Amino acid sequence: MDLSNRTTETLITAGIGIAVVIALRVTLDFAYNRYETRLERRDPGAVARRRTTFHFARRIGVALVATIAVWSVLSLYDITSEIAKALLASSAVLALFAGLAFSTPLSNLGSGLLVAFTQPLRLGDRITVDGETGFVEEMALIYTTLVTDDARRVFVPNTQLTTSKIINRTIRDPRRLISAQFPVSIETPIDEAREALLASITTLPGTSGESARVLVGDIVDRTVWLQVATYGPMNADVVSLVSDLRELGLRALREKGFLAA
Template sequence: MSTLAEDGREEVREAGDALRDLGETVVTALPRVAIALVVLALLVGSGRLLRPVVQRRLGRRRTPSFARVMSRLAAAALSVVGGLLAVTIVFPSVQPVDLLSGAGIVSVAAGFAFKDILQNLLAGVLLLFRQPFRGGDQIQVGEVAGTVEEITVRETVIRTFDGRRVLIPNATVYTDVIEVQTAHPTRRIEIAVGVAFGTDLEHAIDVAVAAARPVPGVVAEPAPEALVAELGTSAVGLEVLVWCADTHQVETRRVRSAVTTAVLRAFDAEGIVVPAEIVSIRPSAELQELLGSATGPAARDDGTD
Protein backbone atom coordinates (compact mmCIF):
# COMPACT_ATOMS: atom_id res chain seq x y z
CA MET A 1 0.00 0.00 0.00
CA SER A 2 2.81 2.41 0.85
CA THR A 3 4.42 1.70 -2.53
CA LEU A 4 1.18 2.49 -4.36
CA ALA A 5 0.76 5.69 -2.38
CA GLU A 6 4.34 6.70 -3.15
CA ASP A 7 3.78 6.05 -6.88
CA GLY A 8 0.61 8.15 -6.81
CA ARG A 9 2.38 11.07 -5.13
CA GLU A 10 5.16 10.82 -7.72
CA GLU A 11 2.70 10.99 -10.60
CA VAL A 12 0.98 14.00 -9.03
CA ARG A 13 4.33 15.76 -8.65
CA GLU A 14 5.20 15.03 -12.31
CA ALA A 15 1.82 16.33 -13.48
CA GLY A 16 2.26 19.45 -11.36
CA ASP A 17 5.75 20.02 -12.75
CA ALA A 18 4.41 19.59 -16.29
CA LEU A 19 1.63 22.10 -15.67
CA ARG A 20 4.09 24.52 -14.09
CA ASP A 21 6.43 24.23 -17.05
CA LEU A 22 3.52 24.71 -19.45
CA GLY A 23 2.40 27.79 -17.56
CA GLU A 24 5.89 29.24 -17.61
CA THR A 25 6.13 28.52 -21.34
CA VAL A 26 2.80 30.23 -21.98
CA VAL A 27 3.75 33.24 -19.87
CA THR A 28 7.10 33.46 -21.62
CA ALA A 29 5.47 33.14 -25.06
CA LEU A 30 2.73 35.70 -24.43
CA PRO A 31 4.88 38.69 -25.42
CA ARG A 32 5.95 36.89 -28.60
CA VAL A 33 2.35 36.01 -29.41
CA ALA A 34 1.31 39.62 -28.89
CA ILE A 35 4.13 40.87 -31.12
CA ALA A 36 3.26 38.27 -33.76
CA LEU A 37 -0.40 39.34 -33.75
CA VAL A 38 0.62 42.99 -34.07
CA VAL A 39 2.94 42.19 -37.01
CA LEU A 40 0.26 40.09 -38.69
CA ALA A 41 -2.37 42.79 -38.20
CA LEU A 42 -0.03 45.48 -39.54
CA LEU A 43 0.82 43.55 -42.69
CA VAL A 44 -2.78 42.49 -43.36
CA GLY A 45 -3.93 46.05 -42.77
CA SER A 46 -1.15 47.37 -45.00
CA GLY A 47 -2.31 45.00 -47.72
CA ARG A 48 -5.84 46.34 -47.48
CA LEU A 49 -4.59 49.93 -47.58
CA LEU A 50 -2.18 49.16 -50.41
CA ARG A 51 -4.81 47.50 -52.58
CA PRO A 52 -6.71 50.65 -53.69
CA VAL A 53 -3.42 52.52 -54.15
CA VAL A 54 -2.01 49.82 -56.44
CA GLN A 55 -5.32 49.55 -58.28
CA ARG A 56 -5.45 53.30 -58.85
CA ARG A 57 -1.86 53.56 -60.06
CA LEU A 58 -2.06 50.54 -62.35
CA GLY A 59 -5.43 51.70 -63.65
CA ARG A 60 -3.76 54.75 -65.17
CA ARG A 61 -1.53 52.65 -67.42
CA ARG A 62 -3.25 49.29 -67.73
CA THR A 63 -6.78 47.92 -68.02
CA PRO A 64 -9.19 47.98 -65.03
CA SER A 65 -9.17 44.17 -64.89
CA PHE A 66 -5.36 44.10 -64.71
CA ALA A 67 -5.29 46.71 -61.94
CA ARG A 68 -7.98 44.93 -59.94
CA VAL A 69 -6.35 41.47 -60.11
CA MET A 70 -2.81 42.73 -59.44
CA SER A 71 -3.96 44.74 -56.42
CA ARG A 72 -5.63 41.65 -54.96
CA LEU A 73 -2.49 39.57 -55.48
CA ALA A 74 -0.34 42.25 -53.83
CA ALA A 75 -2.61 42.34 -50.79
CA ALA A 76 -2.60 38.53 -50.58
CA ALA A 77 1.21 38.46 -50.80
CA LEU A 78 1.51 40.85 -47.84
CA SER A 79 -0.90 38.69 -45.82
CA VAL A 80 1.18 35.57 -46.54
CA VAL A 81 4.39 37.35 -45.53
CA GLY A 82 2.70 38.50 -42.32
CA GLY A 83 1.66 34.94 -41.51
CA LEU A 84 5.20 33.62 -42.04
CA LEU A 85 6.70 36.36 -39.86
CA ALA A 86 4.15 35.71 -37.13
CA VAL A 87 5.07 32.01 -37.04
CA THR A 88 8.80 32.77 -36.78
CA ILE A 89 8.17 35.26 -33.95
CA VAL A 90 6.04 32.86 -31.90
CA PHE A 91 8.39 29.92 -32.52
CA PRO A 92 11.96 31.29 -32.61
CA SER A 93 13.37 27.84 -33.30
CA VAL A 94 11.59 27.81 -36.65
CA GLN A 95 13.83 29.31 -39.31
CA PRO A 96 12.53 31.14 -42.43
CA VAL A 97 14.25 28.50 -44.56
CA ASP A 98 12.19 25.81 -42.85
CA LEU A 99 9.02 27.77 -43.50
CA LEU A 100 9.90 28.22 -47.15
CA SER A 101 10.65 24.53 -47.60
CA GLY A 102 7.42 23.64 -45.84
CA ALA A 103 5.56 26.13 -47.99
CA GLY A 104 7.07 24.45 -51.05
CA ILE A 105 5.73 21.06 -49.99
CA VAL A 106 2.35 22.59 -49.20
CA SER A 107 2.29 24.37 -52.57
CA VAL A 108 2.98 21.10 -54.40
CA ALA A 109 0.18 19.38 -52.51
CA ALA A 110 -2.13 22.33 -53.14
CA GLY A 111 -1.17 22.23 -56.80
CA PHE A 112 -2.47 18.67 -57.11
CA ALA A 113 -5.55 19.37 -55.01
CA PHE A 114 -6.51 22.65 -56.70
CA LYS A 115 -5.14 22.06 -60.18
CA ASP A 116 -8.02 23.65 -62.06
CA ILE A 117 -8.17 26.70 -59.78
CA LEU A 118 -4.43 27.36 -60.03
CA GLN A 119 -4.48 26.74 -63.77
CA ASN A 120 -7.23 29.31 -64.24
CA LEU A 121 -5.39 31.75 -61.95
CA LEU A 122 -2.16 31.45 -63.93
CA ALA A 123 -4.01 31.73 -67.24
CA GLY A 124 -5.82 34.83 -65.97
CA VAL A 125 -2.53 36.49 -65.00
CA LEU A 126 -1.03 35.65 -68.41
CA LEU A 127 -4.09 37.03 -70.19
CA LEU A 128 -3.82 40.25 -68.19
CA PHE A 129 -0.13 40.65 -69.04
CA ARG A 130 -0.46 39.69 -72.72
CA GLN A 131 -3.77 41.52 -73.20
CA PRO A 132 -4.96 39.84 -76.43
CA PHE A 133 -8.23 41.64 -75.69
CA ARG A 134 -9.53 44.14 -73.16
CA GLY A 135 -12.75 44.94 -71.39
CA GLY A 136 -15.25 46.22 -73.94
CA ASP A 137 -13.79 44.22 -76.82
CA GLN A 138 -16.11 41.89 -78.69
CA ILE A 139 -14.65 38.40 -79.00
CA GLN A 140 -15.64 34.86 -79.85
CA VAL A 141 -14.27 31.88 -77.91
CA GLY A 142 -15.55 28.57 -79.24
CA GLU A 143 -19.29 29.00 -79.70
CA VAL A 144 -19.56 31.95 -77.29
CA ALA A 145 -19.51 35.45 -78.78
CA GLY A 146 -20.10 38.74 -77.02
CA THR A 147 -18.59 41.73 -75.23
CA VAL A 148 -15.89 41.25 -72.59
CA GLU A 149 -17.04 42.71 -69.27
CA GLU A 150 -14.01 41.81 -67.13
CA ILE A 151 -11.23 39.32 -66.50
CA THR A 152 -11.08 37.97 -62.95
CA VAL A 153 -8.56 35.64 -61.32
CA ARG A 154 -10.67 32.65 -62.35
CA GLU A 155 -12.81 33.44 -65.41
CA THR A 156 -13.47 35.81 -68.28
CA VAL A 157 -16.92 37.37 -68.06
CA ILE A 158 -18.68 37.86 -71.42
CA ARG A 159 -22.04 39.47 -72.12
CA THR A 160 -23.45 37.80 -75.24
CA PHE A 161 -25.12 39.79 -77.98
CA ASP A 162 -28.54 38.60 -76.82
CA GLY A 163 -27.95 39.81 -73.26
CA ARG A 164 -26.77 36.64 -71.45
CA ARG A 165 -23.85 36.56 -69.02
CA VAL A 166 -21.34 33.78 -69.71
CA LEU A 167 -18.35 32.89 -67.49
CA ILE A 168 -15.54 31.12 -69.37
CA PRO A 169 -12.63 29.64 -67.35
CA ASN A 170 -9.41 31.50 -68.09
CA ALA A 171 -7.60 28.27 -68.97
CA THR A 172 -10.15 27.61 -71.72
CA VAL A 173 -9.82 31.15 -73.06
CA TYR A 174 -6.02 30.99 -73.02
CA THR A 175 -5.75 27.68 -74.87
CA ASP A 176 -8.66 28.11 -77.31
CA VAL A 177 -8.84 30.10 -80.54
CA ILE A 178 -9.90 33.69 -79.80
CA GLU A 179 -11.51 35.85 -82.47
CA VAL A 180 -11.29 39.53 -81.48
CA GLN A 181 -13.84 41.33 -83.64
CA THR A 182 -12.89 44.82 -82.41
CA ALA A 183 -9.10 44.46 -82.58
CA HIS A 184 -8.79 46.76 -85.62
CA PRO A 185 -10.50 50.06 -86.44
CA THR A 186 -12.23 48.75 -89.58
CA ARG A 187 -13.79 45.45 -90.59
CA ARG A 188 -14.80 44.06 -93.97
CA ILE A 189 -18.19 42.49 -94.60
CA GLU A 190 -19.52 40.67 -97.67
CA ILE A 191 -23.03 41.03 -99.12
CA ALA A 192 -24.14 38.37 -101.61
CA VAL A 193 -26.57 39.33 -104.38
CA GLY A 194 -27.54 37.59 -107.64
CA VAL A 195 -28.37 38.93 -111.10
CA ALA A 196 -30.06 37.18 -113.98
CA PHE A 197 -28.09 35.42 -116.67
CA GLY A 198 -27.53 37.71 -119.64
CA THR A 199 -27.06 40.79 -117.43
CA ASP A 200 -24.20 43.15 -118.29
CA LEU A 201 -21.97 42.14 -115.38
CA GLU A 202 -19.62 45.11 -115.63
CA HIS A 203 -22.57 47.47 -115.47
CA ALA A 204 -24.08 45.57 -112.54
CA ILE A 205 -20.75 45.75 -110.67
CA ASP A 206 -20.49 49.50 -111.28
CA VAL A 207 -24.06 50.03 -110.05
CA ALA A 208 -23.46 47.96 -106.90
CA VAL A 209 -20.25 49.81 -106.03
CA ALA A 210 -21.84 53.21 -106.66
CA ALA A 211 -24.78 52.29 -104.45
CA ALA A 212 -22.58 51.03 -101.59
CA ARG A 213 -20.11 53.92 -101.56
CA PRO A 214 -22.34 56.65 -99.95
CA VAL A 215 -23.93 54.38 -97.33
CA PRO A 216 -23.28 55.73 -93.79
CA GLY A 217 -20.73 53.61 -91.95
CA VAL A 218 -18.86 52.54 -95.12
CA VAL A 219 -15.30 53.89 -95.24
CA ALA A 220 -13.89 55.51 -98.36
CA GLU A 221 -10.57 53.67 -98.12
CA PRO A 222 -10.39 50.79 -98.76
CA ALA A 223 -13.08 51.55 -101.31
CA PRO A 224 -16.08 49.25 -101.84
CA GLU A 225 -15.81 46.71 -104.62
CA ALA A 226 -17.92 43.99 -106.20
CA LEU A 227 -16.77 40.68 -107.63
CA VAL A 228 -18.37 37.82 -109.51
CA ALA A 229 -18.50 35.06 -106.92
CA GLU A 230 -20.27 32.09 -108.50
CA LEU A 231 -22.59 30.81 -111.22
CA GLY A 232 -25.79 29.58 -109.59
CA THR A 233 -28.64 27.56 -111.02
CA SER A 234 -30.75 30.65 -111.72
CA ALA A 235 -28.43 33.64 -111.21
CA VAL A 236 -24.90 34.94 -111.40
CA GLY A 237 -23.72 35.52 -107.82
CA LEU A 238 -22.05 38.83 -107.03
CA GLU A 239 -20.26 39.65 -103.78
CA VAL A 240 -20.19 43.27 -102.63
CA LEU A 241 -17.24 43.97 -100.29
CA VAL A 242 -17.31 47.02 -98.01
CA TRP A 243 -15.27 48.10 -94.99
CA CYS A 244 -17.14 49.29 -91.90
CA ALA A 245 -15.97 52.25 -89.84
CA ASP A 246 -17.30 50.64 -86.64
CA THR A 247 -16.34 47.03 -85.97
CA HIS A 248 -18.93 46.32 -83.28
CA GLN A 249 -21.37 43.57 -84.14
CA VAL A 250 -24.57 45.63 -84.19
CA GLU A 251 -23.01 48.36 -86.33
CA THR A 252 -21.70 45.91 -88.93
CA ARG A 253 -25.17 44.35 -89.16
CA ARG A 254 -26.71 47.78 -89.69
CA VAL A 255 -24.21 48.54 -92.44
CA ARG A 256 -24.93 45.18 -94.05
CA SER A 257 -28.65 45.93 -94.05
CA ALA A 258 -28.17 49.44 -95.44
CA VAL A 259 -25.82 48.32 -98.23
CA THR A 260 -28.14 45.46 -99.24
CA THR A 261 -31.10 47.87 -99.41
CA ALA A 262 -29.12 50.43 -101.41
CA VAL A 263 -27.87 47.84 -103.94
CA LEU A 264 -31.35 46.36 -104.49
CA ARG A 265 -32.84 49.82 -105.02
CA ALA A 266 -30.10 50.72 -107.48
CA PHE A 267 -30.62 47.47 -109.40
CA ASP A 268 -34.34 48.12 -109.56
CA ALA A 269 -33.74 51.65 -110.85
CA GLU A 270 -31.36 50.37 -113.54
CA GLY A 271 -33.65 47.52 -114.57
CA ILE A 272 -31.23 44.86 -113.36
CA VAL A 273 -33.20 41.74 -112.48
CA VAL A 274 -32.52 39.87 -109.27
CA PRO A 275 -34.12 36.49 -110.09
CA ALA A 276 -35.78 34.23 -107.58
CA GLU A 277 -34.34 30.80 -106.97
CA ILE A 278 -35.68 28.35 -109.55
CA VAL A 279 -35.86 24.68 -108.65
CA SER A 280 -36.66 22.13 -111.37
CA ILE A 281 -38.22 18.84 -110.27
CA ARG A 282 -38.13 16.00 -112.75
CA PRO A 283 -39.98 12.86 -111.66
CA SER A 284 -38.20 9.57 -112.14
CA ALA A 285 -39.54 6.79 -114.36
CA GLU A 286 -40.75 4.89 -111.31
CA LEU A 287 -42.66 7.94 -110.06
CA GLN A 288 -44.23 8.50 -113.49
CA GLU A 289 -45.31 4.86 -113.65
CA LEU A 290 -46.74 5.06 -110.14
CA LEU A 291 -48.66 8.24 -110.97
CA GLY A 292 -49.96 6.69 -114.21
CA SER A 293 -51.21 3.57 -112.44
CA ALA A 294 -52.91 5.68 -109.79
CA THR A 295 -54.75 7.87 -112.32
CA GLY A 296 -55.58 5.06 -114.82
CA PRO A 297 -58.73 3.62 -113.14
CA ALA A 298 -60.09 7.08 -112.51
CA ALA A 299 -59.73 7.94 -116.21
CA ARG A 300 -61.56 4.72 -117.21
CA ASP A 301 -64.35 5.45 -114.80
CA ASP A 302 -64.74 8.94 -116.21
CA GLY A 303 -65.05 7.49 -119.74
CA THR A 304 -67.81 4.96 -118.92
CA ASP A 305 -70.10 7.35 -117.06
Protein backbone atom coordinates in the same frame (compact mmCIF):
# COMPACT_ATOMS: atom_id res chain seq x y z
CA MET B 1 -6.82 39.50 -23.51
CA ASP B 2 -10.52 39.80 -22.73
CA LEU B 3 -13.29 39.60 -25.30
CA SER B 4 -13.86 43.36 -25.60
CA ASN B 5 -10.18 44.08 -26.25
CA ARG B 6 -9.99 41.21 -28.75
CA THR B 7 -13.04 42.55 -30.58
CA THR B 8 -11.61 46.07 -30.64
CA GLU B 9 -8.28 44.85 -31.98
CA THR B 10 -10.05 42.78 -34.61
CA LEU B 11 -12.12 45.74 -35.79
CA ILE B 12 -9.06 47.99 -35.92
CA THR B 13 -7.03 45.43 -37.84
CA ALA B 14 -9.87 44.78 -40.26
CA GLY B 15 -10.41 48.52 -40.74
CA ILE B 16 -6.72 49.07 -41.46
CA GLY B 17 -6.75 46.18 -43.93
CA ILE B 18 -9.77 47.57 -45.78
CA ALA B 19 -8.24 51.04 -45.85
CA VAL B 20 -4.97 49.69 -47.26
CA VAL B 21 -6.80 47.75 -49.97
CA ILE B 22 -8.84 50.81 -51.00
CA ALA B 23 -5.79 53.10 -50.87
CA LEU B 24 -3.75 50.66 -52.95
CA ARG B 25 -6.43 50.42 -55.63
CA VAL B 26 -6.99 54.20 -55.80
CA THR B 27 -3.25 54.91 -55.90
CA LEU B 28 -2.61 52.36 -58.64
CA ASP B 29 -5.52 53.64 -60.74
CA PHE B 30 -4.38 57.26 -60.34
CA ALA B 31 -0.78 56.45 -61.25
CA TYR B 32 -1.76 54.32 -64.23
CA ASN B 33 -4.24 56.88 -65.60
CA ARG B 34 -1.48 59.50 -65.62
CA TYR B 35 0.87 57.04 -67.30
CA GLU B 36 -1.73 56.06 -69.91
CA THR B 37 -2.38 59.73 -70.77
CA ARG B 38 1.30 60.22 -71.57
CA LEU B 39 1.52 56.87 -73.36
CA GLU B 40 -1.47 57.67 -75.58
CA ARG B 41 0.29 60.75 -76.90
CA ARG B 42 3.54 58.86 -77.47
CA ASP B 43 2.38 55.41 -78.64
CA PRO B 44 -1.42 54.97 -79.01
CA GLY B 45 -1.00 51.39 -80.18
CA ALA B 46 0.53 50.34 -76.86
CA VAL B 47 -2.36 51.60 -74.72
CA ALA B 48 -4.51 48.44 -75.05
CA ARG B 49 -1.54 46.19 -74.26
CA ARG B 50 -0.52 48.13 -71.16
CA ARG B 51 -4.12 48.45 -69.93
CA THR B 52 -4.65 44.69 -70.11
CA THR B 53 -1.46 43.93 -68.17
CA PHE B 54 -2.17 46.62 -65.57
CA HIS B 55 -5.75 45.54 -64.83
CA PHE B 56 -4.75 41.93 -64.25
CA ALA B 57 -1.66 42.82 -62.21
CA ARG B 58 -3.74 45.21 -60.10
CA ARG B 59 -6.22 42.43 -59.33
CA ILE B 60 -3.40 40.16 -58.17
CA GLY B 61 -1.89 42.91 -56.00
CA VAL B 62 -5.21 43.78 -54.37
CA ALA B 63 -5.98 40.08 -53.82
CA LEU B 64 -2.60 39.54 -52.11
CA VAL B 65 -3.05 42.55 -49.83
CA ALA B 66 -6.60 41.45 -48.98
CA THR B 67 -5.33 37.95 -48.17
CA ILE B 68 -2.68 39.38 -45.84
CA ALA B 69 -5.33 41.52 -44.13
CA VAL B 70 -7.64 38.53 -43.60
CA TRP B 71 -4.73 36.45 -42.30
CA SER B 72 -3.82 39.22 -39.85
CA VAL B 73 -7.36 39.24 -38.48
CA LEU B 74 -7.52 35.46 -38.17
CA SER B 75 -4.14 35.33 -36.42
CA LEU B 76 -5.59 37.33 -33.54
CA TYR B 77 -7.57 34.28 -32.44
CA ASP B 78 -5.87 31.36 -30.72
CA ILE B 79 -7.71 28.67 -32.68
CA THR B 80 -6.85 29.96 -36.15
CA SER B 81 -3.34 30.96 -35.06
CA GLU B 82 -2.57 27.47 -33.75
CA ILE B 83 -3.93 25.86 -36.90
CA ALA B 84 -1.70 28.08 -39.04
CA LYS B 85 1.38 27.29 -36.95
CA ALA B 86 0.67 23.58 -37.10
CA LEU B 87 0.33 23.67 -40.87
CA LEU B 88 3.48 25.69 -41.36
CA ALA B 89 5.43 23.44 -38.99
CA SER B 90 4.45 20.22 -40.73
CA SER B 91 5.86 18.81 -43.92
CA ALA B 92 2.30 18.34 -45.14
CA VAL B 93 2.19 22.02 -46.01
CA LEU B 94 4.49 21.36 -48.97
CA ALA B 95 2.16 18.73 -50.34
CA LEU B 96 -0.77 21.06 -49.71
CA PHE B 97 0.73 23.90 -51.72
CA ALA B 98 1.85 21.54 -54.46
CA GLY B 99 -1.70 20.23 -54.76
CA LEU B 100 -3.17 23.72 -54.82
CA ALA B 101 -0.76 24.81 -57.51
CA PHE B 102 -2.28 22.31 -59.89
CA SER B 103 -5.88 22.86 -58.83
CA THR B 104 -8.34 24.62 -61.12
CA PRO B 105 -8.51 28.02 -59.34
CA LEU B 106 -4.75 28.54 -59.29
CA SER B 107 -4.45 27.14 -62.80
CA ASN B 108 -6.89 29.82 -63.94
CA LEU B 109 -4.89 32.43 -62.08
CA GLY B 110 -1.64 31.30 -63.68
CA SER B 111 -3.22 31.14 -67.12
CA GLY B 112 -4.66 34.62 -66.70
CA LEU B 113 -1.25 35.93 -65.72
CA LEU B 114 0.30 34.30 -68.77
CA VAL B 115 -2.34 35.75 -71.11
CA ALA B 116 -2.05 39.21 -69.53
CA PHE B 117 1.66 39.36 -70.35
CA THR B 118 1.84 37.45 -73.64
CA GLN B 119 -1.41 39.10 -74.82
CA PRO B 120 -3.00 36.99 -77.52
CA LEU B 121 -5.98 39.14 -76.54
CA ARG B 122 -6.45 42.55 -74.90
CA LEU B 123 -9.29 44.38 -73.22
CA GLY B 124 -11.62 45.62 -75.94
CA ASP B 125 -10.45 43.10 -78.55
CA ARG B 126 -13.00 41.15 -80.56
CA ILE B 127 -12.13 37.46 -80.34
CA THR B 128 -13.55 34.00 -80.97
CA VAL B 129 -12.96 31.18 -78.48
CA ASP B 130 -14.59 27.77 -78.92
CA GLY B 131 -17.24 29.18 -81.22
CA GLU B 132 -18.12 32.17 -79.01
CA THR B 133 -17.39 35.58 -80.52
CA GLY B 134 -17.44 38.83 -78.60
CA PHE B 135 -15.53 41.75 -77.15
CA VAL B 136 -13.22 41.21 -74.18
CA GLU B 137 -14.94 43.20 -71.45
CA GLU B 138 -12.99 42.08 -68.41
CA MET B 139 -10.17 39.76 -67.44
CA ALA B 140 -10.63 38.61 -63.86
CA LEU B 141 -8.46 36.23 -61.86
CA ILE B 142 -10.52 33.16 -62.77
CA TYR B 143 -12.69 34.11 -65.77
CA THR B 144 -12.48 36.37 -68.81
CA THR B 145 -15.78 37.97 -69.85
CA LEU B 146 -16.86 38.28 -73.49
CA VAL B 147 -19.81 40.40 -74.61
CA THR B 148 -21.41 38.96 -77.75
CA ASP B 149 -23.29 40.83 -80.48
CA ASP B 150 -26.62 39.90 -78.89
CA ALA B 151 -25.47 41.34 -75.52
CA ARG B 152 -24.82 37.94 -73.88
CA ARG B 153 -21.96 37.69 -71.43
CA VAL B 154 -19.83 34.60 -71.86
CA PHE B 155 -17.49 33.70 -69.00
CA VAL B 156 -14.46 31.84 -70.33
CA PRO B 157 -12.15 30.12 -67.79
CA ASN B 158 -8.65 31.54 -68.14
CA THR B 159 -7.19 28.06 -68.58
CA GLN B 160 -9.24 27.76 -71.76
CA LEU B 161 -7.44 30.80 -73.18
CA THR B 162 -4.12 28.95 -73.02
CA THR B 163 -5.40 25.58 -74.24
CA SER B 164 -7.84 26.61 -77.00
CA LYS B 165 -7.36 28.34 -80.32
CA ILE B 166 -8.08 32.09 -80.12
CA ILE B 167 -9.09 34.07 -83.18
CA ASN B 168 -8.31 37.74 -82.57
CA ARG B 169 -10.15 39.96 -85.04
CA THR B 170 -8.70 43.24 -83.77
CA ILE B 171 -4.92 43.18 -83.52
CA ARG B 172 -4.14 43.33 -87.25
CA ASP B 173 -7.37 44.77 -88.64
CA PRO B 174 -9.60 46.56 -86.09
CA ARG B 175 -12.69 46.64 -88.31
CA ARG B 176 -15.97 44.77 -88.68
CA LEU B 177 -16.87 43.15 -91.99
CA ILE B 178 -20.27 44.14 -93.43
CA SER B 179 -21.32 41.93 -96.34
CA ALA B 180 -24.35 40.82 -98.34
CA GLN B 181 -25.14 38.90 -101.53
CA PHE B 182 -27.35 40.03 -104.43
CA PRO B 183 -28.73 37.97 -107.36
CA VAL B 184 -28.54 39.44 -110.86
CA SER B 185 -29.44 37.94 -114.22
CA ILE B 186 -26.63 36.28 -116.15
CA GLU B 187 -27.23 38.78 -118.99
CA THR B 188 -26.56 41.70 -116.64
CA PRO B 189 -23.48 43.85 -117.46
CA ILE B 190 -21.37 43.08 -114.41
CA ASP B 191 -19.47 46.36 -114.56
CA GLU B 192 -22.69 48.38 -114.47
CA ALA B 193 -24.12 46.29 -111.65
CA ARG B 194 -20.87 46.72 -109.70
CA GLU B 195 -20.94 50.50 -110.18
CA ALA B 196 -24.57 50.67 -109.01
CA LEU B 197 -23.81 48.68 -105.87
CA LEU B 198 -20.67 50.66 -105.05
CA ALA B 199 -22.58 53.92 -105.48
CA SER B 200 -25.22 52.70 -103.03
CA ILE B 201 -22.62 51.60 -100.46
CA THR B 202 -21.07 55.06 -100.26
CA THR B 203 -24.38 56.38 -98.90
CA LEU B 204 -24.40 53.88 -96.02
CA PRO B 205 -23.42 55.75 -92.84
CA GLY B 206 -21.10 54.08 -90.36
CA THR B 207 -19.07 52.23 -92.99
CA SER B 208 -15.83 52.85 -94.84
CA GLY B 209 -16.86 53.58 -98.43
CA GLU B 210 -13.33 53.57 -99.83
CA SER B 211 -12.80 49.97 -98.70
CA ALA B 212 -16.00 48.67 -100.36
CA ARG B 213 -15.76 46.05 -103.08
CA VAL B 214 -18.05 43.89 -105.20
CA LEU B 215 -16.97 40.36 -106.15
CA VAL B 216 -18.57 37.83 -108.47
CA GLY B 217 -19.73 34.79 -106.54
CA ASP B 218 -21.57 31.64 -107.55
CA ILE B 219 -23.42 31.26 -110.85
CA VAL B 220 -26.53 29.10 -110.45
CA ASP B 221 -29.47 28.66 -112.84
CA ARG B 222 -28.58 31.69 -114.96
CA THR B 223 -28.27 33.79 -111.81
CA VAL B 224 -25.03 35.50 -110.81
CA TRP B 225 -24.55 36.20 -107.12
CA LEU B 226 -22.62 39.40 -106.40
CA GLN B 227 -20.86 39.58 -103.03
CA VAL B 228 -20.73 43.09 -101.58
CA ALA B 229 -18.30 43.78 -98.72
CA THR B 230 -17.36 46.87 -96.77
CA TYR B 231 -16.05 47.61 -93.27
CA GLY B 232 -17.31 49.36 -90.17
CA PRO B 233 -15.74 50.27 -86.83
CA MET B 234 -15.29 47.62 -84.13
CA ASN B 235 -18.35 48.87 -82.21
CA ALA B 236 -20.58 48.79 -85.30
CA ASP B 237 -24.08 47.34 -85.11
CA VAL B 238 -23.44 44.68 -87.75
CA VAL B 239 -27.01 43.37 -87.87
CA SER B 240 -28.48 46.81 -88.61
CA LEU B 241 -25.76 47.71 -91.09
CA VAL B 242 -26.18 44.46 -93.04
CA SER B 243 -29.93 45.11 -93.21
CA ASP B 244 -29.35 48.64 -94.49
CA LEU B 245 -26.79 47.37 -96.99
CA ARG B 246 -29.25 44.85 -98.41
CA GLU B 247 -31.97 47.48 -98.67
CA LEU B 248 -29.71 49.94 -100.52
CA GLY B 249 -28.31 47.25 -102.80
CA LEU B 250 -31.72 45.89 -103.75
CA ARG B 251 -33.01 49.38 -104.45
CA ALA B 252 -30.02 50.22 -106.66
CA LEU B 253 -30.28 46.99 -108.66
CA ARG B 254 -34.05 47.24 -108.98
CA GLU B 255 -33.80 50.77 -110.39
CA LYS B 256 -31.38 49.51 -113.03
CA GLY B 257 -33.47 46.43 -113.76
CA PHE B 258 -30.62 44.09 -112.92
CA LEU B 259 -32.29 41.88 -110.30
CA ALA B 260 -32.73 38.25 -111.24
CA ALA B 261 -36.35 37.21 -111.76
